[in-house]
Amino acid sequence: MTLQIVTVPCLSDNYAFLAHDPATGDTAVIDVPEAGPILSALTEKGWTLSDVLLTHHHGDHVDGLSELLAQAPARVVGAAADAHRLPALDAALKPGDTVRIGEEEGEVIDVSGHTVGHVAFHFPQSRVAFTADSLMALGCGRVFEGSMPQMHESLCKLAALPPDTTIYSGHEYTLKNAKFALTVDPDNPKLKSRVEEVERLRRAGQPTVPSRLDDELATNPFLRATDPDIQATLGMVGADPDAVFAEIRARKDRF
Secondary structure: OEEEEHHHHHHHHEEEEEOOOOOOOOOOOOOOHHHHHHHHHHHOOOOOOEEOOHHHHHHHOOOOOOHHHHHHHOOEEEHHHHOOOOOOOOEEEEEOOEEEOOEEEEEEEOOOOOOOOOOOEEEOOOOOOEOOEEEEEOOEEEOOHHHHHHHHHHHHHHOOOOOOOOOEOEOOOOHHHHHHHHHHOOOOOHHHHHHHHHHHHOOOHHHHHHHHEEHHHHHHHHOOOOOHHHHHOOOOOOOHHHHHHHHHHHHHHHH
């Protein structure tokens, strides 16, 4: 039986996610931008919180934790490499360690770059990955602490997951990401079609997260540094993929 997942909008453009194992009744939340919407979603579903999985230390992913735990005590899990900057952890995990939501086992993946110590959580049985500010819908997070090659390597790890994996990322940035993607991949018909769908969803006030990995592989320029058309648009035909990725990220930072 696969996890039941609820997307919880928080703050102005963040997402938290509830992941519920119906076999055991266990429920985890992935990141806690603020407590109120998460508590409301738990009440609406009739679920009891058992675990909190934290991807990285930025305030817009952890600032609601104290208030949440005061009303819904739970085990807090995060990266050992980031433990000195995270709220107090009950379990500090390393890349390759396993994490459980009820009966389902997931893998901790190091996706450093946006921050050093950022992790993603992949649950292969349910075909889902919680990637926060690493791989995002039609984009990726800014490289604040790591290096460009490090961030590219992290994205390549996620790109290697099964293509039918659903990607739960941390922000509603997709429309701006889409507009940028067209500047470096203007002749991609799949991208053009996806941009139209993103615009339709946003006009209707609907979220564009989660997304499917196969769609990201076809349309997200940050996963396509080896694509000859993107390289040609950048004037970097045959260049090292790390350098191509760095140029794409630098252009997005200025966009």
